[in-house]
């Protein structure tokens with residue numbers, strides 16, 4: 226892996242049953258960039274991210290990533306029995322952090338606005354997503370892998386998400402965002418389109434607006 230690459234994929238293949246989803250995906254991601262991967266529903270974006278973070282095994286190919294990663298899956302994985310505060314404390318212990326300041330800062334920037342005692346069941350989808358994002362960011366990882374991270378956000382939270390992503394990039398972190406919409410892609414430094422099981426470079430400034 227080159228000294229500046231934080232992630233390198235080579236010829237990654239994955240299928241479910243007889244159905245191929247990824248047909249040989251290769252990718253190099255350097256430090257300090259905001260990368261977008263767009264593709265239609267079912268193109269295999271989530272599958273690719275799960276392989277990246279080690280949740281799913283590829284059928285073949287290699288994934289090299291040697292930096293701490295924060296992963297925010299498409300559907301917030303929250304424990305219905307735990308309050309917001311308990312989630313933060315649980316992840317603080319799991320990450321072995323001295324404090325949970327960063328989680329609360331992210332929640333404040335995203336205008337979370339819910340009681341710390343609320344449980345996920347009473348939160349809206351967008352609010353659960355804010356909590357999920359804060360939990361993925363709170364240990365200040367070198368790389369963020371975010372699957373449709375602003376799903377359900379209102380406009381203000383959406384703008385604040387991009388502010389946070391831009392700040393992380395400016396601090397030298399790598400932010401990898403997946404979306405089924407090629408919308409607002411000029412916010413990205415680098416963009417790829419996943420189609421027919423392969424990843425092709427795309428121009429973030431030439432994508433236009435609308436579905437990928």
Ligand SMILES: Nc1ncnc2c1ncn2[C@@H]1O[C@H](COP(=O)(O)OP(=O)(O)OP(=O)(O)O)[C@@H](O)[C@H]1O
Nearest residue numbers: 241246264265266267268269270271272273299405
């Ligand atoms: N665990 C699984 N078992 C079987 N098939 C699966 C599994 N996970 C995903 N698939 C199938 O693989 C294909 C790619 O799914 P994936 O969720 O990776 O796509 P996606 O690009 O993230 O889609 P979306 O934009 O709708 O989230 C789909 O046809 C899906 O039904």
